[in-house]
Amino acid sequence: MKKKPIHITIVGAGLVGSLLSIYLRKRGYEISVYDRRFDMRSNMLGGGRSINMALSNRGLRALEEVGLASHLKGNAVPMNGRMIHDTQGNLTFQPYGKQGQFINSISRSDLNMFLINEAEKLGVNFFFEHKCLEVNLEKTELKFQNFADTISHQADLIIGADGAFSSVRGALQVSDRFEYTQTYIEHGYKELRIPSAEDGTFQMEKEALHIWPRESYMLIALPNSDATFTCTLFFPFEGNPSFQKLSSPEKIRTFFESSFPDAAKLMPTIAEDFRDNPTSSLVTIRCFPWFKNRTMLIGDAAHGIVPFFGQGMNSGFEDCRILNDLLNNHEDNWEAILPIFQQLRKPNADAIAQLALDNFVEMRDLVGDPDFLLQKKIEARLHELHPEKWIPLYSMVTFHDTLSYAEALRIGQQQKEIMEKVMRTPSIEKVWASLDFNEIANQLTSQR
Amino acid sequence: MKKKPIHITIVGAGLVGSLLSIYLRKRGYEISVYDRRFDMRSNMLGGGRSINMALSNRGLRALEEVGLASHLKGNAVPMNGRMIHDTQGNLTFQPYGKQGQFINSISRSDLNMFLINEAEKLGVNFFFEHKCLEVNLEKTELKFQNFADTISHQADLIIGADGAFSSVRGALQVSDRFEYTQTYIEHGYKELRIPSAEDGTFQMEKEALHIWPRESYMLIALPNSDATFTCTLFFPFEGNPSFQKLSSPEKIRTFFESSFPDAAKLMPTIAEDFRDNPTSSLVTIRCFPWFKNRTMLIGDAAHGIVPFFGQGMNSGFEDCRILNDLLNNHEDNWEAILPIFQQLRKPNADAIAQLALDNFVEMRDLVGDPDFLLQKKIEARLHELHPEKWIPLYSMVTFHDTLSYAEALRIGQQQKEIMEKVMRTPSIEKVWASLDFNEIANQLTSQR
Numbered sequence: 014m015k016k017k018p019i020h021i022t023i024v025g026a027g028l029v030g031s032l033l034s035i036y037l038r039k040r041g042y043e044i045s046v047y048d049r050r051f052d053m054r055s056n057m058l059g060g061g062r063s064i065n066m067a068l069s070n071r072g073l074r075a076l077e078e079v080g081l082a083s084h085l086k087g088n089a090v091p092m093n094g095r096m097i098h099d100t101q102g103n104l105t106f107q108p109y110g111k112q113g114q115f116i117n118s119i120s121r122s123d124l125n126m127f128l129i130n131e132a133e134k135l136g137v138n139f140f141f142e143h144k145c146l147e148v149n150l151e152k153t154e155l156k157f158q159n160f161a162d163t164i165s166h167q168a169d170l171i172i173g174a175d176g177a178f179s180s181v182r183g184a185l186q187v188s189d190r191f192e193y194t195q196t197y198i199e200h201g202y203k204e205l206r207i208p209s210a211e212d213g214t215f216q217m218e219k220e221a222l223h224i225w226p227r228e229s230y231m232l233i234a235l236p237n238s239d240a241t242f243t244c245t246l247f248f249p250f251e252g253n254p255s256f257q258k259l260s261s262p263e264k265i266r267t268f269f270e271s272s273f274p275d276a277a278k279l280m281p282t283i284a285e286d287f288r289d290n291p292t293s294s295l296v297t298i299r300c301f302p303w304f305k306n307r308t309m310l311i312g313d314a315a316h317g318i319v320p321f322f323g324q325g326m327n328s329g330f331e332d333c334r335i336l337n338d339l340l341n342n343h344e345d346n347w348e349a350i351l352p353i354f355q356q357l358r359k360p361n362a363d364a365i366a367q368l369a370l371d372n373f374v375e376m377r378d379l380v381g382d383p384d385f386l387l388q389k390k391i392e393a394r395l396h397e398l399h400p401e402k403w404i405p406l407y408s409m410v411t412f413h414d415t416l417s418y419a420e421a422l423r424i425g426q427q428q429k430e431i432m433e434k435v436m437r438t439p440s441i442e443k444v445w446a447s448l449d450f451n452e453i454a455n456q457l458t459s460q461r
Numbered sequence: 462m463k464k465k466p467i468h469i470t471i472v473g474a475g476l477v478g479s480l481l482s483i484y485l486r487k488r489g490y491e492i493s494v495y496d497r498r499f500d501m502r503s504n505m506l507g508g509g510r511s512i513n514m515a516l517s518n519r520g521l522r523a524l525e526e527v528g529l530a531s532h533l534k535g536n537a538v539p540m541n542g543r544m545i546h547d548t549q550g551n552l553t554f555q556p557y558g559k560q561g562q563f564i565n566s567i568s569r570s571d572l573n574m575f576l577i578n579e580a581e582k583l584g585v586n587f588f589f590e591h592k593c594l595e596v597n598l599e600k601t602e603l604k605f606q607n608f609a610d611t612i613s614h615q616a617d618l619i620i621g622a623d624g625a626f627s628s629v630r631g632a633l634q635v636s637d638r639f640e641y642t643q644t645y646i647e648h649g650y651k652e653l654r655i656p657s658a659e660d661g662t663f664q665m666e667k668e669a670l671h672i673w674p675r676e677s678y679m680l681i682a683l684p685n686s687d688a689t690f691t692c693t694l695f696f697p698f699e700g701n702p703s704f705q706k707l708s709s710p711e712k713i714r715t716f717f718e719s720s721f722p723d724a725a726k727l728m729p730t731i732a733e734d735f736r737d738n739p740t741s742s743l744v745t746i747r748c749f750p751w752f753k754n755r756t757m758l759i760g761d762a763a764h765g766i767v768p769f770f771g772q773g774m775n776s777g778f779e780d781c782r783i784l785n786d787l788l789n790n791h792e793d794n795w796e797a798i799l800p801i802f803q804q805l806r807k808p809n810a811d812a813i814a815q816l817a818l819d820n821f822v823e824m825r826d827l828v829g830d831p832d833f834l835l836q837k838k839i840e841a842r843l844h845e846l847h848p849e850k851w852i853p854l855y856s857m858v859t860f861h862d863t864l865s866y867a868e869a870l871r872i873g874q875q876q877k878e879i880m881e882k883v884m885r886t887p888s889i890e891k892v893w894a895s896l897d898f899n900e901i902a903n904q905l906t907s908q909r
Contacts, residue, residue, distance in 0.1 A: 178635065186643070187626065190698075190742050194642040195634070250638075294638050 017345055018169030018307070019043055022155060024145050025175030026050075028066075028121065029312030029329035031128035033174055034137040035079050036337045040345065044137045045166075047157055049144040049175075054126050065235040065243045066124065067092070067222070067323030068117040070414045075330035078337070084127050089117035090236040096221035097380055102275035106221065107380065107389065110408045111396075115220070116323060118235040145175065148184035153307045170347060171308040174329075177298050177317030185305055194299045198319060198373070200230065201256060201292045202247050207279045209240035216279050217242065224376055225273045230254070231377035232273050244276070247295075247377065256292050295319045297366050303355040307347070311336070315355075316362035321373040322410060324365050328418070332358060364418040368410060368425075383442075388432055391445050399454040403428070424457070431456050465793055466617030466755070467491055470603065472593050473623030474498075476514075476569070477760030477777035479576035481622055482585040483527050484785045488793065492585045493614075495605055497592040497623075502574050513683040513691045514572065515540070515670070515771030516565040517859045523778035526785070532575050537565035538684040544669035545828055550723035554669065555828065555837065558856045559844075563668070564771060566683040593623065596632035601755045618795060619756040622777075625746050625765030633753055642747045646767060646821070648678065649704060649740045650695050655727045657688035664727050665690065672824060673721045678702070679825035680721050692724070695743075695825065704740050743767045745814050751803040755795075759784070763803075764810035769821040770858060772813050776866070780806060812866040816858060816873075831890075836880055839893050847902040851876070872905070879904050 021037055023030045026048035034044045068076075068089065076082040093115045094108035109116060129139060146163065147156040148171060155166045173181025186193050210216050215236060217223060223234040223242070230249060234242040249255040254272075259265050262284035269277040277283065298317030303310045312329030335357060339350045379385040395403040406425035409416050416424075435453060438444065469485055471478045474496035482492045516524075516537065524530040541563045542556035557564060577587060594611065595604040596619060603614045621629025634641050658664050663684060665671060671682040671690070678697060682690040697703040702720075707713050710732035717725040725731065746765030751758045760777030783805060787798045827833040843851040854873035857864050864872075883901060886892065 190645045192644055194644075196640055196642075197638045 018347060020045070020168055021170045021172060022047065022166060022168035023172045023174055024048075024148075024155070024181050025173065025179075025312075025314070026125075026129060026139055026141070027174065027176060027312075028125050028128065028326050029333065030172075030174035031125060031132055032075060032079070032330055033172065033311060033333045033336070034132045035081075035128065035135060036333050038132065038135045038137050039079065040337075040340060044132075045140065045168075046132070046137060047140045047143040047145065047155070047166075049180075050141060052129075052139070052141040053122055054129065065118050065237065066121050066326050067235070068119050068124075069323060069327055069411045071324070072327035072330040073117070074414050075334040078334060081128070081131060084124070085117055085119065088123055088127075088238055089119040090238055091115040091220050092118050092222045092236070093220050094222070095380060096218055096223045098223060098225045098273070098275055099381065100227075100272065100274070104218075105386075106218075107386070108393075110405075110412050114408070114412050116222070116411060118222070118237070120237060121326075145180040148173075148181050148308060150184055150188060150305045150308050169307065173308065173310045173314045174312050175314050177296055177313045179310065179314035181308060182298075182300065182310055182314050184308070185300070185302075185310070188305055191305075192299075192301045194297075195317075196297050198295050198297075198370070199249055199251075200247050200373075201250050201294050202245050203256070203287065203292050204290050205232075205244040205246060205280060205283065205286050207234060207242035207244055207276070208281075213240055215240045215242075224380060225276060226377050226379075226381040227272055228378045228381070232276060233376070234276070244280070247373070250292075250294075259287070262288070297370065299363065299366060301355070301359060303359065304351045309351055309354070315358075316366060318362075318366045318369045319373060320369070321376055322365065322369040324369060324410065324418075328362065328365050331361075331414070361418040364422040365410070368406075368418065368422055384436065387442055387445065388436055391435065391448070392428070392432065394446075395450055395454055398450050402454045403457060427457055466795060468493070468616055469618045469620060470495065470614065470616035471620045471622050472496075472596075472603070472629050473621065473627075473760075473762070474573075474577060474587055474589070475622065475624060475760075476573050476576065476774050477781065478620075478622035479573060479580055480523060480527070480778055481620065481759060481781045481784070482580045483529075483576065483583060484781050486580065486583045486585050487527065488785075488788060492580075493588060493616075494580070494585060495588045495591040495593065495603075495614075497628075498589060500577075500587070500589040501570055502577065513685065514567050514569050514774050515683070516567050516572075517771060517775055518862045519772070519782075520775035520778040521565070522862050523782040526782060529576070529579060532572075533565055533567065536571055536575075536686055537567040538686055539563040539668050540566050540670045540684070541668050542670070543828060544666055544671045546671060546673045546721070546723055547829065548675075548720065548722070552666075553834075554666075555834070556841075558853075558860050562856070562860050564670070564859060566670070566685070568685060569774075593628040596621075596629050596756060598632055598636060598753045598756050617755065621756065621758045621762045622760050623762050625744055625761045627758065627762035629756060630746075630748065630758055630762050632756070633748070633750075633758070636753055640747075640749045642745075643765075644745050646743045646745075646818070647697055647699075648695050648821075649698050649742050650693050651704070651735065651740050652738050653680075653692040653694060653728060653731065653734050655682060655690035655692055655724070656729075661688055663688045663690075672828060673724060674825050674827075674829040675720055676826045676829075680724060681824070682724070692728070695821070698740075698742075707735070710736070745818065747811065747814065749803070749807060751807065752799040757799055757802070763806075764814060766810075766814045766817045767821065768817070769824055770813065770817040772817060772858065772866075776810065776813050779809075779862070809866040812870040813858070816854075816866065816870055832884065835890055835893065836884055839883065839896070840876070840880065842894075843898055843902055846898050850902045851905060875905055 020043045023034055023046045026046045030046055034046050038044050073082060094106055097105040143157040143159050145155060146158050153168050153171055157164045173179050175181055185191050207216055219236050225232040230247060232244060232246050234244040236242055251257050259268055265284045265287045269283050296317055297319060303315045311332045318325055336354055339354055343349045392405045396405055404413060409421035468491045471482055471494045474494045478494055482494050486492050521530060542554055545553040591605040591607050593603060594606050601616050601619055605612045621627050623629055633639050655664055667684050673680040678695060680692060680694050682692040684690055699705050702716060707716055713732045713735045717731050744765055745767060751763045759780045766773055784802055787802055791797045840853045844853055852861060857869035
């Protein structure tokens with residue numbers, strides 16, 4: 014790659030592809046973005062397959078950098094913590110962080126359309142209904158199918174931002190010595206809905222992420238700015254209970270009424286929604302390397318993760334920010350940047366993939382466990398007394414964008430070991446407030 | 462799959478595809494075999510990318526079942542054990558098993574052409590230079606490219622026997638919830654050659670698999686029936702030494718002369734061969750499930766493994782035999798057979814994949830280690846005294862086709878633990894002959 018690329022082709026007009034096109038257009042590149050789907054702005058079919066996004070600090074920081082964070086006002090709903098619903102309908106609120114720390118519930122399609130519009134204003138060219146058929150890694154050439162036509166396209170640089178089932182990665186996969194894993198969890202998900210009240214207000218606490226943890230499965234609900242909630246059932250494909258078993262409207266209703274009684278009351282069309290909405294699977298994608306010659310991967314195409322830490326979009330936006338930093342620091346010398354980018358980001362991608370899998374267990378099971386809640390309380394106190402020394406794992410990942418995912422994972426593992434010892438203190442539930450918090454926090458510091 | 466399939470389409474005319482076509486043709490099916498490559502019978506280009514095959518009991522049993530084992534006479538060279546070459550050119554012979562137990566060195570292309578010829582005699586139809594472009598898993602339809610033509614083909618059942626980079630598996634990979642991993646080791650391989658002597662005889666011991674173990678790399682040589690040896694260098698891609706570093710004829714010759722002095726003398730064209738022959742990589746493929754609707758995978762397409770246990774072809778042939786057994790036992794009810802086949806074979810595929818990776822360490826490093834050799838001697842004695850109770854791992858895998866790979870792996874792990882304890886006996890090198898072999902063998906028995 015002797016000459017500086019002028020024309021960059023991005024495959025995928027999703028959240029990461031669109032944001033990246035803005036970053037790169039601002040640097041002066043000619044950008045074409047191709048996407049296999051129709052233009053969602055002209056042809057909005059709406060939801061059915063996507064949980065709401067939880068935008069947090071890492072993603073927000075990238076939006077701020079390109080000057081677009083103000084879009085959140087009026088379009089995002091802040092969520093200050095988890096609202097846990099037990100089987101009796103009792104509620105427990107667990108704040109996500111300190112006062113003033115929250116994550117943002119935002120519609121995937123709203124944010125995506127906004128980013129595409131902003132990119133177009135800057136002069137990015139979008140080509141929808143162009144399915145990527147082939148990527149020639151030697152010639153940096155693409156073939157697209159647009160209805161009956163096959164279109165060849167020559168690029169200076171190709172960036173695959175085409176998601177977990179990336180076509181661009183498909184070309185890398187058949188190149189020599191490409192490490193690749195796709196692995197599914199045993200749960201799938203189905204999107205459901207809680208409408209607004211008749212007077213147009215929220216039917217549950219608005220500024221929270223609602224969770225109905227049931228050990229082997231869970232329901233969650235995120236607020237929308239139109240006072241509805243988008244709910245997602247994470248549920249085993251097989252076994253009992255499972256998607257396979259809920260095979261009739263009666264079984265569905267009975268199951269929801271016994272497992273999520275308070276939610277069921279707010280979901281009058283549950284049986285129909287359950288039948289009509291697709292059941293989707295949950296994949297983790299790991300691969301390496303992330304580039305070959307002048308073709309690279311970014312976002313889910315490089316590192317598809319499960320949604321349980323709310324970091325899929327945030328990690329992809331962070332990819333864009335880090336790539337832009339590297340372009341700043343290396344005078345747009347892509348040949349130098351590509352190996353550094355993957356070397357920097359791969360350990361963080363692996364870390365957030367693991368953290369996301371771990372957090373499913375926390376969300377569906379532990380958040381309903383008294384010992385776990387006590388541990389959270391102790392950690393919150395540690396953080397209060399030693400705000401720089403002891404930052405809970407959730408906060409490191411969600412609110413501390415200066416800590417990498419890999420560091421968060423490493424420190425989180427140390428914290429876990431320390432807390433396991435602390436929780437073995439006799440009568441911990443009675444004596445916890447008089448623990449030597451200084452000594453506990455210092456165990457961590459000495460290890461860092 | 463209500464009706465019995467009549468027309469079975471096999472993709473891949475390699476060793477497994479050809480043998481499978483024979484098995485199935487004998488059951489009365491109409492069989493078409495498609496392969497992307499030219500017909501090697503009419504257009505023999507020869508080697509360059511394939512180590513010789515080591516046919517052992519599992520593969521042999523399948524050949525016997527279809528009445529084709531007699532082909533080995535005159536075409537295979539028996540190898541009774543390993544001949545270890547140290548850096549001084551000193552030789553140590555390690556028998557593979559008991560007297561009369563050996564593996565068979567056979568040319569991949571010879572055996573493949575023989576199987577294709579036999580299949581054709583039975584009425585199997587082969588279509589070469591047909592590249593599989595697409596598999597429709599819903600309609601059991603294929604698209605092939607034959608030069609400028611695209612050919613659609615409807616099958617009753619599709620079997621992907623198209624190797625580690627299977628196109629048929631490509632279709633399964635993009636179907637929902639398909640688990641898939643491709644992972645490479647850090648070594649590649651290059652095929653080299655030791656010619657026959659001027660009088661047409663072998664230049665080294667004929668009935669052995671020669672190994673030059675050098676810890677981080679190794680050279681091996683297998684005898685051919687024309688008195689030449691096919692050598693394979695297994696060598697790191699990067700680091701020192703590595704393929705990357707051997708960048709000139711001088712460096713190549715110097716390296717061979719210092720690392721493999723006795724072999725180097727027998728390889729007059731080493732620098733040219735090294736330059737002209739390709740460097741290939743070594744992949745392990747793991748996936749699941751092995752079928753969807755009426756399309757299934759077999760052999761390397763389902764479970765590509767590294768070659769270090771000499772079981773790639775043998776495990777594929779065993780797949781064919783087990784599938785044929787199931788067809789016998791279930792009256793050719795494929796709908797019943799497909800789930801049973803994968804359930805039976807997947808644990809064995811995983812086991813041989815692991816055993817093959819482990820055996821690389823043994824071949825390139827341990828076989829040169831005195832402790833390891835002593836351990837082998839003790840195990841040989843154990844086997845001699847308790848032939849049914851204690852069968853060394855190599856023998857279980859290679860000579861005992863009634864033990865599954867998964868059982869061999871499990872028993873081998875127990876043996877390893879027992880032998881680690883035995884090897885910690887003070888002055889084991891002096892006292893080993895007076896160990897209580899009965900007691901040692903019984904430790905294993907009680908665990909089984």
